[in-house]
Amino acid sequence: MRRISPASIPPAVARAIRLVVLDVDGVMTDGGIYLGSTSAGETVEMKRFEITDGLGIRLMRESGIEVAIITGRESGAVRLRAEELGIRECHQDRGARKLPILSEILTRLNLSWNEVAFLSDDLADLPVLRRVGLPAAVANAVPEVRAQVIWNAVRPGGYGAVREFAEALLRARDEWNSRVEAYLAARETPP
Numbered sequence: 001m002r003r004i005s006p007a008s009i010p011p012a013v014a015r016a017i018r019l020v021v022l023d024v025d026g027v028m029t030d031g032g033i034y035l036g037s038t039s040a041g042e043t044v045e046m047k048r049f050e051i052t053d054g055l056g057i058r059l060m061r062e063s064g065i066e067v068a069i070i071t072g073r074e075s076g077a078v079r080l081r082a083e084e085l086g087i088r089e090c091h092q093d094r095g096a097r098k099l100p101i102l103s104e105i106l107t108r109l110n111l112s113w114n115e116v117a118f119l120s121d122d123l124a125d126l127p128v129l130r131r132v133g134l135p136a137a138v139a140n141a142v143p144e145v146r147a148q149v150i151w152n153a154v155r156p157g158g159y160g161a162v163r164e165f166a167e168a169l170l171r172a173r174d175e176w177n178s179r180v181e182a183y184l185a186a187r188e189t190p191p
Contacts, residue, residue, distance in 0.1 A: 072096025
Protein backbone atom coordinates (compact mmCIF):
# COMPACT_ATOMS: atom_id res chain seq x y z
CA MET A 1 0.00 0.00 0.00
CA ARG A 2 1.02 3.58 -0.52
CA ARG A 3 2.06 5.24 2.74
CA ILE A 4 0.89 8.76 3.41
CA SER A 5 1.93 11.29 6.00
CA PRO A 6 0.14 11.61 9.35
CA ALA A 7 -1.51 14.89 8.38
CA SER A 8 -2.85 13.68 5.05
CA ILE A 9 -5.59 11.10 5.45
CA PRO A 10 -7.60 11.61 2.27
CA PRO A 11 -10.85 13.43 3.17
CA ALA A 12 -13.00 10.96 1.21
CA VAL A 13 -11.48 8.03 3.14
CA ALA A 14 -11.86 9.88 6.46
CA ARG A 15 -15.49 10.80 5.81
CA ALA A 16 -16.34 7.14 5.12
CA ILE A 17 -15.10 5.98 8.53
CA ARG A 18 -17.87 5.00 10.96
CA LEU A 19 -15.83 2.69 13.20
CA VAL A 20 -12.30 2.99 14.60
CA VAL A 21 -10.85 -0.22 15.98
CA LEU A 22 -7.91 -0.11 18.36
CA ASP A 23 -5.47 -2.79 19.38
CA VAL A 24 -4.30 -2.45 22.99
CA ASP A 25 -0.77 -3.65 23.77
CA GLY A 26 1.65 -1.51 21.80
CA VAL A 27 -1.13 0.84 20.59
CA MET A 28 -3.14 2.07 23.57
CA THR A 29 -0.23 1.09 25.84
CA ASP A 30 3.53 1.05 25.48
CA GLY A 31 3.35 -2.74 25.33
CA GLY A 32 4.59 -3.23 28.87
CA ILE A 33 2.71 -5.54 31.19
CA TYR A 34 3.12 -5.17 34.94
CA LEU A 35 2.44 -8.43 36.77
CA GLY A 36 2.18 -8.91 40.51
CA SER A 37 0.10 -10.64 43.11
CA THR A 38 -1.94 -9.73 46.14
CA SER A 39 -1.13 -11.09 49.59
CA ALA A 40 -3.83 -13.71 48.90
CA GLY A 41 -1.92 -14.87 45.83
CA GLU A 42 -4.30 -13.42 43.24
CA THR A 43 -2.58 -12.31 40.05
CA VAL A 44 -2.72 -8.59 39.34
CA GLU A 45 -2.00 -7.18 35.89
CA MET A 46 -1.60 -3.48 35.26
CA LYS A 47 -1.05 -1.48 32.09
CA ARG A 48 -0.12 2.14 31.48
CA PHE A 49 -2.60 4.04 29.28
CA GLU A 50 -1.83 7.50 27.84
CA ILE A 51 -4.40 10.00 29.14
CA THR A 52 -4.40 12.14 25.98
CA ASP A 53 -5.53 9.10 23.96
CA GLY A 54 -8.72 9.09 26.02
CA LEU A 55 -9.62 12.59 24.90
CA GLY A 56 -8.95 11.65 21.29
CA ILE A 57 -11.32 8.70 21.66
CA ARG A 58 -13.92 10.94 23.24
CA LEU A 59 -13.72 13.47 20.41
CA MET A 60 -14.11 10.73 17.78
CA ARG A 61 -17.14 9.34 19.61
CA GLU A 62 -18.66 12.83 19.86
CA SER A 63 -18.24 13.08 16.08
CA GLY A 64 -20.42 10.01 15.68
CA ILE A 65 -17.60 7.53 15.13
CA GLU A 66 -17.95 4.27 17.05
CA VAL A 67 -14.75 3.09 18.75
CA ALA A 68 -13.99 -0.56 19.45
CA ILE A 69 -11.16 -2.47 21.09
CA ILE A 70 -10.00 -5.84 19.79
CA THR A 71 -6.99 -7.33 21.53
CA GLY A 72 -5.27 -10.69 21.66
CA ARG A 73 -4.74 -10.63 25.41
CA GLU A 74 -7.32 -10.86 28.19
CA SER A 75 -6.91 -8.25 30.90
CA GLY A 76 -9.11 -6.70 33.55
CA ALA A 77 -7.22 -3.44 33.00
CA VAL A 78 -8.45 -3.31 29.41
CA ARG A 79 -12.04 -3.91 30.47
CA LEU A 80 -11.77 -1.12 33.05
CA ARG A 81 -10.26 1.32 30.53
CA ALA A 82 -12.95 0.50 27.95
CA GLU A 83 -15.68 1.12 30.54
CA GLU A 84 -14.05 4.39 31.57
CA LEU A 85 -14.00 5.55 27.93
CA GLY A 86 -17.56 4.37 27.19
CA ILE A 87 -16.38 1.81 24.64
CA ARG A 88 -19.08 -0.86 24.34
CA GLU A 89 -17.29 -3.06 21.82
CA CYS A 90 -14.37 -4.44 23.85
CA HIS A 91 -13.23 -7.87 22.69
CA GLN A 92 -10.35 -9.81 24.22
CA ASP A 93 -9.40 -13.06 22.49
CA ARG A 94 -6.37 -15.03 23.64
CA GLY A 95 -6.02 -16.50 20.16
CA ALA A 96 -5.81 -13.00 18.63
CA ARG A 97 -8.50 -13.96 16.07
CA LYS A 98 -9.35 -10.36 15.31
CA LEU A 99 -10.78 -10.73 11.81
CA PRO A 100 -13.77 -12.93 12.78
CA ILE A 101 -14.50 -10.69 15.77
CA LEU A 102 -14.51 -7.58 13.60
CA SER A 103 -16.61 -9.33 10.97
CA GLU A 104 -19.27 -10.01 13.62
CA ILE A 105 -19.15 -6.38 14.77
CA LEU A 106 -19.63 -5.16 11.20
CA THR A 107 -22.64 -7.42 10.73
CA ARG A 108 -24.16 -6.28 14.01
CA LEU A 109 -23.57 -2.57 13.25
CA ASN A 110 -24.48 -2.93 9.57
CA LEU A 111 -21.13 -1.54 8.39
CA SER A 112 -18.83 -2.39 5.48
CA TRP A 113 -15.06 -2.88 5.62
CA ASN A 114 -14.38 0.47 3.90
CA GLU A 115 -16.11 2.22 6.84
CA VAL A 116 -13.51 0.91 9.30
CA ALA A 117 -10.15 2.26 10.45
CA PHE A 118 -7.78 0.05 12.42
CA LEU A 119 -4.82 1.35 14.43
CA SER A 120 -2.30 -1.40 14.98
CA ASP A 121 1.26 -2.46 15.68
CA ASP A 122 1.96 -6.19 15.30
CA LEU A 123 1.59 -9.30 13.15
CA ALA A 124 -1.77 -10.46 14.58
CA ASP A 125 -3.27 -7.28 13.10
CA LEU A 126 -2.35 -8.02 9.47
CA PRO A 127 -5.54 -9.92 8.51
CA VAL A 128 -7.63 -6.94 9.61
CA LEU A 129 -5.32 -4.33 8.09
CA ARG A 130 -5.67 -6.00 4.70
CA ARG A 131 -9.47 -5.54 4.77
CA VAL A 132 -10.25 -2.16 6.32
CA GLY A 133 -10.70 1.14 4.51
CA LEU A 134 -8.15 2.98 6.65
CA PRO A 135 -5.28 0.77 7.86
CA ALA A 136 -3.06 2.70 10.26
CA ALA A 137 -0.04 2.01 12.45
CA VAL A 138 1.70 3.47 15.46
CA ALA A 139 5.33 4.56 15.08
CA ASN A 140 6.64 1.45 16.84
CA ALA A 141 4.78 -1.00 14.59
CA VAL A 142 6.68 -3.93 13.12
CA PRO A 143 7.89 -3.54 9.50
CA GLU A 144 5.26 -5.96 8.15
CA VAL A 145 2.48 -3.80 9.57
CA ARG A 146 4.05 -0.54 8.44
CA ALA A 147 4.19 -1.95 4.90
CA GLN A 148 0.39 -2.53 4.90
CA VAL A 149 -0.85 0.85 6.11
CA ILE A 150 -1.69 4.14 4.47
CA TRP A 151 -1.24 6.19 7.65
CA ASN A 152 1.64 6.01 10.12
CA ALA A 153 1.80 7.81 13.46
CA VAL A 154 4.82 9.80 14.49
CA ARG A 155 4.20 8.81 18.12
CA PRO A 156 4.64 5.28 19.43
CA GLY A 157 1.86 3.31 21.07
CA GLY A 158 1.17 4.29 24.65
CA TYR A 159 2.56 7.79 24.07
CA GLY A 160 -0.26 9.59 22.30
CA ALA A 161 -0.47 7.67 19.01
CA VAL A 162 -4.24 7.16 19.40
CA ARG A 163 -4.70 10.90 20.02
CA GLU A 164 -2.52 11.69 16.99
CA PHE A 165 -4.66 9.37 14.86
CA ALA A 166 -7.91 10.87 16.19
CA GLU A 167 -6.71 14.37 15.35
CA ALA A 168 -5.58 13.37 11.85
CA LEU A 169 -8.89 11.63 11.16
CA LEU A 170 -11.03 14.47 12.48
CA ARG A 171 -8.95 17.10 10.66
CA ALA A 172 -9.39 15.18 7.40
CA ARG A 173 -13.14 15.21 8.07
CA ASP A 174 -12.94 18.95 8.85
CA GLU A 175 -14.33 18.27 12.35
CA TRP A 176 -11.33 18.75 14.64
CA ASN A 177 -11.79 22.47 15.34
CA SER A 178 -15.52 22.19 16.02
CA ARG A 179 -15.00 19.20 18.36
CA VAL A 180 -12.27 21.05 20.27
CA GLU A 181 -14.43 24.18 20.55
CA ALA A 182 -17.39 22.13 21.85
CA TYR A 183 -15.11 20.44 24.36
CA LEU A 184 -13.79 23.81 25.59
CA ALA A 185 -17.26 25.40 25.70
CA ALA A 186 -18.48 22.64 28.00
CA ARG A 187 -15.67 23.54 30.41
CA GLU A 188 -16.37 27.27 30.36
CA THR A 189 -19.95 26.89 31.55
CA PRO A 190 -20.42 27.00 35.34
CA PRO A 191 -21.78 23.77 36.89
